[in-house]
Amino acid sequence: YVESCKLFLALVPTLPHDDFEDVSCNYCTWLDRGWCRLEIWCNLLSHHREAPMILVRDADQAEFAMPIHWVHSSAQEGNFAVESDRKKVAQVMRTAFRSKLASLKGNREQVDLFRYLAAIKYRLLQLPCPSLSLESFMD
Numbered sequence: 001y002v003e004s005c006k007l008f009l010a011l012v013p014t015l016p017h018d019d020f021e022d023v024s025c026n027y028c029t030w031l032d033r034g035w036c037r038l039e040i041w042c043n044l045l046s047h048h049r050e051a052p053m054i055l056v057r058d059a060d061q062a063e064f065a066m067p068i069h070w071v072h073s074s075a076q077e078g079n080f081a082v083e084s085d086r087k088k089v090a091q092v093m094r095t096a097f098r099s100k101l102a103s104l105k106g107n108r109e110q111v112d113l114f115r116y117l118a119a120i121k122y123r124l125l126q127l128p129c130p131s132l133s134l135e136s137f138m139d
Helices: 027-032 034-044 085-104 108-124 134-138
Strands: 008-011 053-058 061-064
Touching: 008 034, 027 034, 034 085, 085 108
Parallel strands: 008 053
Antiparallel strands: 053 061
16 A cells, blocks of 8 residues: 555654553654554655655644654564564565665666665665675675
């Protein structure tokens, strides 16, 4: 469904948690959730142009989200209510990265995005980083 979006809208007002007294949910807790991080990354890794991400924090407060808030956050390092979901999210992330990199390879108009994603892939996916030569990185 993220691939079909023209706009990525996150409803993140500060509200009390349903299950835990004295705990609030807000934009920061939303960013900590693994499934929410996956949705954000799927937006970035979409084959279509990335949909603008708008945060709605209150009835009268909406703003564009900046990647600095989440670009270093791996989806599988997020919080999960069901621990086995971590492996599912990791698999979706690997598939999305592989697909995006394959679509960008050889595209001279988006070579910077290709190189950026190739550079962060192993850290974000928590994979062992192979030794790369400068030539293979520049390909």
